[in-house]
Amino acid sequence: MDNLDHRILTLLQENARRNNDELATMLDIEVDVLAKRIESMESSGVILKYTALVNEQVMDDVSQPIRALVELNISPERKTGYDAIASKIYQYPSVKAHFLVSGQFDYLVIVEGSTHQEIAHFVFDKLATLDNVTGTNSHFVLKKYKENGVVFEGAANDKRVAVMP
């Protein structure tokens, strides 16, 4: 990874739908150089996937998913430590993100479901009952302000004077 790779990543993270011609022009490099760089980052796993950042809060249907941030306390296993237990958790499709963190708890897990009950059942039945889980603490998300560097509401409109020498 060099500076060019990082600049490519920054542009793709801003907008993954930019085509290669546009990216190559912006970075002042040849298109095939760019294509090779992206391919290499894809095959080495630096770029895992291209997804959409969705604001569920403005969906006009009632099927908005509900999210909870779940803190888990773990007693780690000898030899395999935290990773083996983690794999028993992150394989559930309703687990959208899973971090090992420092501080008062060990895992921070982001769980998604269609109702509060569904998430509650998942936490009680699937997570709290794991042998190594010694405690849980769930926080339901009430509102999303910012994700992946994008502010979800009240984005600034252009306040500039349209013409100025």
Next chain:
Amino acid sequence: MTADFSQYLESIPSSGIREFFDLVMSSDDIISLGVGEPDFTTPWSIRSEAIYALEKGYTTYTSNEGLLSLRESISNYCQSEWGINYSPETEILVTNGVSEGADIVLRALLNPGDSVILPQPAYVCYDPLIKLTGASVIPVDTSKSNFVPDPKAIESAITDSTKAIVLCYPNNPTGQSIPRDVLEAIAKVAKANDLWVLSDEIYGELSYETEFVSIASLPGMKERTILFNGFSKAYAMTGFRIGYICGPESLISRATKIHQYSALCASIFSQMAAAEALKNGRKAMEEMRQSYQQRRNLFVEGCRKMGLETAMPAGAFYCFPSVKSTGLDSVTFAKRLVKEARVAVVPGPVFGDGGEGHIRCCYAASTEELKEALIRMEVFVKGLK
């Protein structure tokens, strides 16, 4: 009342471009590449410092020169950025942007009958501000030398009354900079003819492939150079109205004398925000610069593809395509572009000699807007043929 006003002011014609600006301002649904400022909002850490200052009750005057702590930061910045050593006590004045700095320096320096060399195209304030002092402008058209001032042309424009050269590089509107060897040649001319150099370096930090060189950093030039800079462009702080001038004590003290009567001081919370910009704003500034550079590449290529000859800008966030191939003059092109393609640009002649045949496009707009503007411009240009 008798209509007897300042004769110097009367000698300045009212801007012929007002009609065009009114046309843009009254048009809806346009993409404007006519703006003259960053599209970024001031970085939050800088804004929050201004808010904090207000919350803490910093609502007073400061010393005329500006907060000493800010001048000390500016002094360190000039040293680390451009290798120039200015005394915070005697060689730096905090102003309400470069515009005020230009006004008070010109008034401190010039007498009626003096003349000033002004390479053009250049930012619009210098010509009228020079004339308001009773001095005259000697324009030097840079369009023949790729919009980089030609030291020989400057030298041959010097008369007995010439007192100073004004340089505005990286340049608004062209985006061009002066390469080091040319700058050295200009410095030589200034020294040989004992001229002041007024160097407006407001876009200095926004230099792309080549590092910006301040003429004040060249040997023997600090003593005859007034450096103008500020926070508006590099730190996206246009609305804060905060800048500074650096130069020899003899001139700074005299400019301060005017400043203390006409402005008193720059706004205290803008000064505190500016100090935060210098302390913690560097990363944000560099990210903005990189973003401008990428959008420059995109926009310049688009202009070239539609057949408009466009020099690659070295800095600032403007490019200056030629519209000569369309057969239209700059103002006609710009007016029709607003009406027929809903894209606003600024006609080159607004910026003085050498601007005819060009339009200034500001690429501080989102890539989506730039791409849409390019599509609209291409349809318009193709339709002319």
